[in-house]
Amino acid sequence: MDVDLQNIKKWVILYPIYINSKKTLAEGRRINASKACENPTCTEVYDCCTHLKIPCVIETEKAYPRDFMQRGRVRVMLKKADGSFSNPAITSRKQLMLQVAELVPRHPGRTKKQEAATSAAAGSSKSGKGGKKKR
Template identity: 75%
Template sequence: RRGGSETATARRFRDGDGEGDMDGEIPNIKKWIVLYPVYINSKKTIAEGRRISTSKACENPTCAEIGDCCSHLKLPFAIEIDKAYPRDFMQRGRVRVLLKKEDGTLCNPAISSRKQLMIHVAELVPRHPGRTKKQEPAASTSGSGTAPSKSGKGGKKKR
């Protein structure tokens, strides 16, 4: 859809301190930088869209996790759920982040570039509360029992 107004479900905007808007004014989100989850996904190659090294990247981040990390870093952000990554249109969602205010001052002095933002967010995503709760039950079930092995002959059958 080109032009027109955004739906309420398509875009969620939050200020860095967790409030709905910045001093009652509507920000110009189009000027904010775009952060796709693929940029910090350690499972992707550089050709598939990863922008930071695998040692610094995290495994399969979501838009919600990236948004929570931005709010932790006190950066205003907007989650755009309906937007797709151009190289892989099945990857839905992106996050727009405000690094510099209109007067040119940084929102967070520790983060001055896109790359620094990606590295900081990738460090925070594995420690996300939703992620740590998901991994605990999976680790306990796989460690307690061994998977039954399939017995029988494999390969081609002789005629």
């Protein structure tokens, strides 16, 4: 991929909050909650953009303005310098957010985390009742 780093400031910004189903519209979600995914990370968004063959760069030092604890954002080159789209199937920010939100749950790092979480939850919920008896 030929990435023009001089014009990186003109690229579209994609914060993970934009596609986070746990956030409200007021908190910064930009797409329908039913189409959004749970707590996406900056690297997952970046990996999904590279999978879609769209030039992108992670900016880890940057934070979301409304919630400065949310670190990281992804700069995406939707249009090339000549005005043509990097990926002809994706012609707007909204389409990009919907595509990325669809891909994030299938991210290889995420599927491993979910398997570990489900096996840990199954192991810890063996005892039915516990605690002290009432007198």
